[in-house]
Amino acid sequence: MLKLAKCAALNKSPQHLMKGALMTKNNQLIERLAPWIAVVALVVIWEVTVRVFDVPSFIFPSALETAQALVTYSGPIAMHSWQTFWTTLIGFGLGVAVGLVLGFIIGSSRFLYNACYPLLVGFNAIPKVAFVPILVVWFGIGSVPAILTAFLICFFPIVVNVATGLATLEPEMEDVLRVLGARRIDVLLKVGLPRSLPYFFASLKVAITLAFVGTVVSETVASNQGIGYLMMSAGSQMRMGLVFAGLLVISAMAMVMYELFAQLEKRMTGWAHRGQNR
């Protein structure tokens, strides 16, 4: 009987998983290149549109002019980007730390979850720009308001995702552990936390882009450094090429960070994406 069971089981070795790899190489290449093709297409459309309609460059610069500004002012742009980059990362880091802890606390108790969720939603509905004047009064013009705005805007998705991951534990799984004498903290550490990791990593992607938004918004009104400030002052001088160059740089940074965290997510939580790579 047992032998039979083994034979039947062996027939289902992981070989069948490899069928997916038979996808033609061509298709894969095209799929990989698709985003770049889209970028090139967008730039071409941009350039052509501006030229065909003869839009003045102080209203909407062409792609070429933007590129020129990017090269000409590469020094200042690099400096301001660096400022934006590190303030964002600090704000994001704070957001992750606070988000994780708060999410863990809220998600670990049904009572807290129910009590705090509406509060969090209400807090999230406040436009974070509204905090900037307050932060300026408290901390003055500079990096601190930028960091804090980035933090305020990005911790919410992390809290919600971690808390939800913990709070939606299957009751049966909990029962299995409780009859072993598991305490609540055992259940949270052995099952709740690993289970909420995919939610957590997914939220990091969202949070990092939001953090950039927070920094730049704050910089435009309350700083004399950073990409936000650069764009603001260039705009007031009608140097639209430089403004657009700033836009490009900020979105490039956000994209790179997003991709970084997307990769991290894949690495850390491969088991949660099993449906796709089968």
Add this chain to the structure above:
Amino acid sequence: MSAAFVTFDDVSLAYDAAGNAIEDINLSIHEGEFVAFVGPSGCGKSTFMKLCTGLHAPTTGAVRVDGEPVTGPLKISGMAFQNANLLPWRTTLDNVLLPLEIVKPYRHQFRKRREEFVGWARKLLKTVGLEGYEEQYPWQLSGGMQQRASICRALIHQPRLLMLDEPFGALDAFTREELWCVLRDLWEAQRFTVVLVTHDLREAAFLADTVYIMSRRPGRVIERREIELPRPRALETTYRKPFIDLVQELRAQIGEVRST
């Protein structure tokens, strides 16, 4: 036979104002006994399991396990459900080891005795036919294989009480019969106490010493039936006349429950 291991005295449980889910349960299960509960859906079989393991307290009456009144979740039982409920981020081996990370006294020895524990897990996985799959993840296993692993997880810490809530319900007939034999062999070897909830009368009659039949909600035990078939039982007996007659009698009793 040894003294009563699990006793229920006039136990009733009402989850809410809708009335008793389970009512006037009086029974005793002795150590090493294999009992099966059958009854219509919603009659309170899973509720019985929760009472037995202390996951839920009775509204009236008393549950005693091993002479002690049950006040909180038992710490000596293993459980398996219709869903295997394996953790997808752990390998099969690590899933089976999970109870040893939690149950006393093993949890404090886990680091030191890990090698030894891994040995236990591998041995157990081998007996259920999962040799060679230790490092696979649960989602790389078939439903039946997951269920085998789930049973190993319920048994790794050598619990005195094994609770099985329709563990074979989601499996095809062949796999189910295979797993009956796996469970039978494990039980013959270790003689822990088993409470098995099932919809399948053949399963109950083949595996159990005693079959309890429950009525519709509010669930009461309406029949206690000792299965006298000699042990060890071979799967072939389930296709012979005495066994078939037995199942038909049980079936008739369930039929009465349903029609009243």
